[in-house]
Amino acid sequence: MPHEELLTEFERRRARALSMGGPDKLAKRKKVGILNARERIDGLLDVGSFVESGLFGISVMPGEGDNTPGDGKIVGFGKINGRDVAVVSNDFTVKGASSSLTNMKKIGHAKRVATQRGMPLVMFGESSGARMPDNMGARGMGTMLGNDPVQYVRYRETPWVSAVLGQCYGSSAWYACLSDFVVMRKGAVMAVASPPLASMAIGQTVDPEELGGTKLHAETTGLIDAVVDTDEEAIAAIKRFLDYLPSHANEAPPRKSTPDGSDEEGGALLAALPEGRTRVYDVRKILRSVLDRDSFMEIKPLYGKPAVIGLGRLDGRSVGVIANNPMGKAGALDVAACEKITRFVVTCDSFNVPLLLFVDTPGFVIGIEGERLKAPGKIMNFMTALQMASVPKLSVLMRKSYGQAYLNMGGGRNSDDIAAWPTAEVSFMDPAYAARVVAWANQDREELARIEADMRRESTAYDLAAIFGVQAVIKPQETRRYLKRMLEIHEMRLTRGVGQHHLRNWPTTF
Amino acid sequence: MARHVVAAEIAGTVFKLEVAAGASVLAGAVLIILESMKMEIPVEAPIAGKIAEVLVSEGQAIAEGQSLAVIEG
Numbered sequence: 268m269p270h271e272e273l274l275t276e277f278e279r280r281r282a283r284a285l286s287m288g289g290p291d292k293l294a295k296r297k298k299v300g301i302l303n304a305r306e307r308i309d310g311l312l313d314v315g316s317f318v319e320s321g322l323f324g325i326s327v328m329p330g331e332g333d334n335t336p337g338d339g340k341i342v343g344f345g346k347i348n349g350r351d352v353a354v355v356s357n358d359f360t361v362k363g364a365s366s367s368l369t370n371m372k373k374i375g376h377a378k379r380v381a382t383q384r385g386m387p388l389v390m391f392g393e394s395s396g397a398r399m400p401d402n403m404g405a406r407g408m409g410t411m412l413g414n415d416p417v418q419y420v421r422y423r424e425t426p427w428v429s430a431v432l433g434q435c436y437g438s439s440a441w442y443a444c445l446s447d448f449v450v451m452r453k454g455a456v457m458a459v460a461s462p463p464l465a466s467m468a469i470g471q472t473v474d475p476e477e478l479g480g481t482k483l484h485a486e487t488t489g490l491i492d493a494v495v496d497t498d499e500e501a502i503a504a505i506k507r508f509l510d511y512l513p514s515h516a517n518e519a520p521p522r523k524s525t526p527d528g529s530d531e532e533g534g535a536l537l538a539a540l541p542e543g544r545t546r547v548y549d550v551r552k553i554l555r556s557v558l559d560r561d562s563f564m565e566i567k568p569l570y571g572k573p574a575v576i577g578l579g580r581l582d583g584r585s586v587g588v589i590a591n592n593p594m595g596k597a598g599a600l601d602v603a604a605c606e607k608i609t610r611f612v613v614t615c616d617s618f619n620v621p622l623l624l625f626v627d628t629p630g631f632v633i634g635i636e637g638e639r640l641k642a643p644g645k646i647m648n649f650m651t652a653l654q655m656a657s658v659p660k661l662s663v664l665m666r667k668s669y670g671q672a673y674l675n676m677g678g679g680r681n682s683d684d685i686a687a688w689p690t691a692e693v694s695f696m697d698p699a700y701a702a703r704v705v706a707w708a709n710q711d712r713e714e715l716a717r718i719e720a721d722m723r724r725e726s727t728a729y730d731l732a733a734i735f736g737v738q739a740v741i742k743p744q745e746t747r748r749y750l751k752r753m754l755e756i757h758e759m760r761l762t763r764g765v766g767q768h769h770l771r772n773w774p775t776t777f
Numbered sequence: 778m779a780r781h782v783v784a785a786e787i788a789g790t791v792f793k794l795e796v797a798a799g800a801s802v803l804a805g806a807v808l809i810i811l812e813s814m815k816m817e818i819p820v821e822a823p824i825a826g827k828i829a830e831v832l833v834s835e836g837q838a839i840a841e842g843q844s845l846a847v848i849e850g
Contacts, residue, residue, distance in 0.1 A: 545817045572786070596787040597816035629814040634788060636841060697815045 284322050284336045288360025296360070301433070302498040304341050304358035307391045310502045311354065312345035319343035321373040326362075328401055335361055339394075340370035342377045344386075347506055350514055353381035355442075356391040359433055363395030366402070366438050368410070374438070375415055385515030387426040389505060390446070395461065396437030421445050423617035423771040425515045428508055430501040431455045431491065435479075443490070445775050447512075447614045448566070450493040450504040453481050457490070489570040489607055490776065507564055511578040511585040512618045516771070519619050519764025520585035530556040533744025540690070540743060544666065547593035550575050550625060553665070554588055557581070557747045563588070566611065571603035572596065573628070576611045578620070582751040587615035587658075590625035591676065593666075600672060601632040605645040606777070612652040616770040621659040621754060626676040627666040629697060648777065650675050657767040659683055659757035663746055664691040664728065664737065678736070684753050686739040686746070687728035693736070698722035781824055781848045788841045789813025791833045796846075800828045808846055809833070826850020 268274070285305070287293060293303055302310065308317055320342050326335035339361035344353050355377050357364035364370075381388040401407055419441055421427075429443040431451040440457050443449045451457065458465070458479030465473040477483065484491040495501045513520045530536065539552035554563055554575070562580040572595030579588050589608050591598040600608075615622055631637070631646055653660070653675065662677030664687040673693060674681055687693075695701065702719035709715065728740045741749050759766060792812040796802060807819040808828070830847040833839060 545815065547816060547818055593816065597814040597818050599787070599814045629816065632787070634841075699815055 280323060287336055287358050292360040300497065303360065304356040304364075304391065304393075307430075307432070307498060307502065308341065308343070308345070308354055308356050310499060311389060311505065312347060312352075313349065316346040317343055317354075318345065320376055321369070324369045324373060326398075326401075327368045335367075337361060338367055338370040338373070339364040340373055342370075342373040344377075344380070347509060350386070350509075351384075352387045352389050352509070353377040354389045354391075357394045357439055359393045359395075362398055363434075364393060364439075365395050365398035367398040368401070371415070371438075375418070382424050385425055385517065387428065387509055387512070387514060389509075390427070390429045390439070390442050392429050392431045392435040392439030392443050392457075393433030393455075394437060394439040395434060419445060421772070421775060423447070423516060423613075423768070426509060426512045426618060428505050430498075430505060431457045432498055432501060434461065436461050447617075448493075448505070448508045449491045450495055450501045450508075451481050451484060451491045452498060452501050453494060453496055456480060457484060485567075485569045487570075489567055489603060492566045494569075508578070511564070511580070511620065516617055516619070516768055517765055519759075522585075523580060523583045525580075525583045526560045526562070529558075529560040529747070531747060533557075533742075533747060536746065537744050540665070544690075544692070547597060549594045550590045550592040550598075550627070550665075553625065554579070554590055557750065558586070558588070559583065567607050571601065571605070571607035573598050573600050573632075574604040574608050576607060581623070581747070581754060584754055585620050586754070587611060587620045587622045588625070589622060589676075591628040593627055596632065598628040598667070599630060599632045600628055600646075600675070602637055602640040602642050602645045605631075605642075605649045609645075609649045609652045609773075609777070610775070612649075612656050613770040613773045616652075616656040616658050616766060617768055619658060619759070619764055619766050621661070621757065622656065623750060624660065624662040624677045624682060626662055626664045626668045626673075626678075628669065628672045628676065629667050630669045630672045646671060646675065650681075652770060652773070653677070653681055655769040657769060659754065659759065661685070661750060661753050661757070663750070664688065664693065664731075665743070666690050666692060667697075668693045669697065670695050683757050684739075685737040686741045686749055686753075687731060687737040688743045688746075689728055689740060690743070691728040691731070691737075691740075692723075692726045693728075693731050694722065694726040698726065778849050779824075780829065781826070781850065782844045783808060783820060783823065783846045783848065785811060785820070785839050785841060785843045785845055787811065787813045787818065789818070789839060791835050791837045791839060791845075792817055794831060794833075794835055796828050796831065798828050798831055802826065802828060802848070811839070820845060822848060824848060824850045 324338045325332040341356040427446040428448040429446040435457040456475045456479045462473045536556035558579040565577040575590045660682040662682035662685040789811045793810040802822045806822045809820040811818045826848040
């Protein structure tokens, strides 16, 4: 064979690069059911579509070349259901996938190409942080770390998604926090620094789960969007999330066909709505009935429970759903719910996904705890985001809509079209409280009851419709049909489904 | 046997006790109904088991996070 020596050497080098951290480390992972960096890429991408950038990259440190196949981060491009994406997969078996000069160039390349050519960026996080001793000292800081003034900036030109699939400190944690969607596997840890380092710094033992486990991030910080049991489930979640979004901000989301069996008659919806106004229900049952069958993907289900948010489809069109859930704290919006909604509005606005708001809230949670967490500021963040969002916004007033929350959920022309169910109640506060405010000096129970009844009578859907505060009063079971038609009416024809993206620079955590 | 403390997700008052100490409950059973923001909010059993203690009484004001009952299961 001509050039035999050259080609043999090529094969030897390629095999070495593909061997990652060696058979022992790879076998150990396999034994506990954790995929390796290349298996994760294989699981994500259409068969045969992966093209790698930087297969032959290694450490720049003298003598380290042979120990660092791929330099610990595998990068390239491939297709998910026929659409191209860029991928960064941390290879923990090589130096803990620590950040070094070569692998940071690889990440920079993937980001640059994804941004310039308009495709999502997928990151499989599992890394230990900056590589030691490479990054030590002035030389380390001056030549190794960073030197990229757009490394951690987010303009949301294309969707970014991250999976937290092991120990994520340093760049894996930073990129996860910058992403539009983060899925985390149970047992993984995301934190600023590793537990041993944290223990050294504060002089006490730190439990990894407490420092940055799934429970902390799913319920308390809200820094992740979904929790799964396996790497395979994480990959499935990433694919599903991206399926709702366009490849980049300058195109409309893909439209799908409507599955058979979507609840066109709204029968399940009527059954889920209690007749008593003080009774709670799970709004997810309502949403499932309105949206295309099996299309709802809830985001952050365990954080800020008074609100349910997620992506879904209606008539095959992608929609972002924001719903008050009476099941969670009576639907009274707390600080966590405000943050969760705000961040979601930013994502939907950035990627041209219309918003549907389902309203049944007695208002914002009031009290000392909320104020300590800056509730007024969070409520205004939410309000600002909604007012800046240029995607179509449609609200359905299901039951209660009170006070400032009436505006935050689309009332007062904050949505483009609003429909009310006959069960809707609109006012500044619950008449039971308002009667006492108005008649504060009057202790006569009958007089109080009369004032309250008057206030209740003037708070109906028809009262609001009479002054065009809502554009329609509809039967609950007509909601799906109404929203399907309204999404069509409000299609962004002048810009081919692309919004103005005023929210694209909003921070990812605030 | 694990002791599981059921806590209030929201501040309010105890509207109604649906179970007493000693009762056996399935996961998801309504233990207590709280009243807050003029809404009746059911507190459900997170696990199946036996009610070891009910720590509140009807009409009592409670804070967010306050322990309401203990289940052994």
